[in-house]
Amino acid sequence: MHEEDVFLINQTPPWLNVQDPKEKFRDYFQEQSRAVRQVGIVERGNEIIGYGSLLFQPKYPHFQGVPEIHDLLIFEEYRGFGAGRQLISWLEEQARVGGYKEVGIGVGLYAEYGTAQRLYFSLGYRPDGYGVSYKYQPIAPGKSYPLDDDLILWLKKRLC
Numbered sequence: 001m002h003e004e005d006v007f008l009i010n011q012t013p014p015w016l017n018v019q020d021p022k023e024k025f026r027d028y029f030q031e032q033s034r035a036v037r038q039v040g041i042v043e044r045g046n047e048i049i050g051y052g053s054l055l056f057q058p059k060y061p062h063f064q065g066v067p068e069i070h071d072l073l074i075f076e077e078y079r080g081f082g083a084g085r086q087l088i089s090w091l092e093e094q095a096r097v098g099g100y101k102e103v104g105i106g107v108g109l110y111a112e113y114g115t116a117q118r119l120y121f122s123l124g125y126r127p128d129g130y131g132v133s134y135k136y137q138p139i140a141p142g143k144s145y146p147l148d149d150d151l152i153l154w155l156k157k158r159l160c
Contacts, residue, residue: 028053038094042074042083050074050083054091056098059136060106060154062128067095069105072116084119096159103159104128106152125155 031037036057042050052072060068069091074084088105095103105125107116109132131138132153134145145151 037070038091040087040090040094042087044078044083049078050087052087052091054094054103058104060104060133060152061136062130062154063104066102066104066156067098067100069103072105079115084116085123088119088123092157092159101158101160102156104154104156106154108149109151109153110147120155123157125157128154128156130154 025039028037028039032039036055038054038056040052040054041048042052050073053070055068055070058064058066058068058070069088072084072087072091074087092103105120107113107120132151133139134152135150136152139145139151
């Protein structure tokens, strides 16, 4: 990610989340400058079609010392053409270059995450063995949790 990408990303509709994209990507650029995050932007011609990042200090407690592929998005109309696969491959390579032996990723559980779930498993990602978390905390059997973006199955992949 280059500083001028912050401007370009803000010109790219539609944004699916409620966070202001200008603020979000300004923060991401600053985090990249501090080596907290590495951001990859996917372009087709002069159009941004997606992005993702490698977070070196994940919030998920079982990823301490394991970078997390975080906030990965390919706009829906561009899915199915390999852009997500290429972005993940690039992020994995950034982890390898950083000397990491494995990388992690989280995925939501409802239907809109189905394409991502299939992609991650096809790329060799496997559950980390700690089950599902809600807002980065383990869930308790018998309790109810909202089926939202904070209910996550965590996966890992060896890079060697």
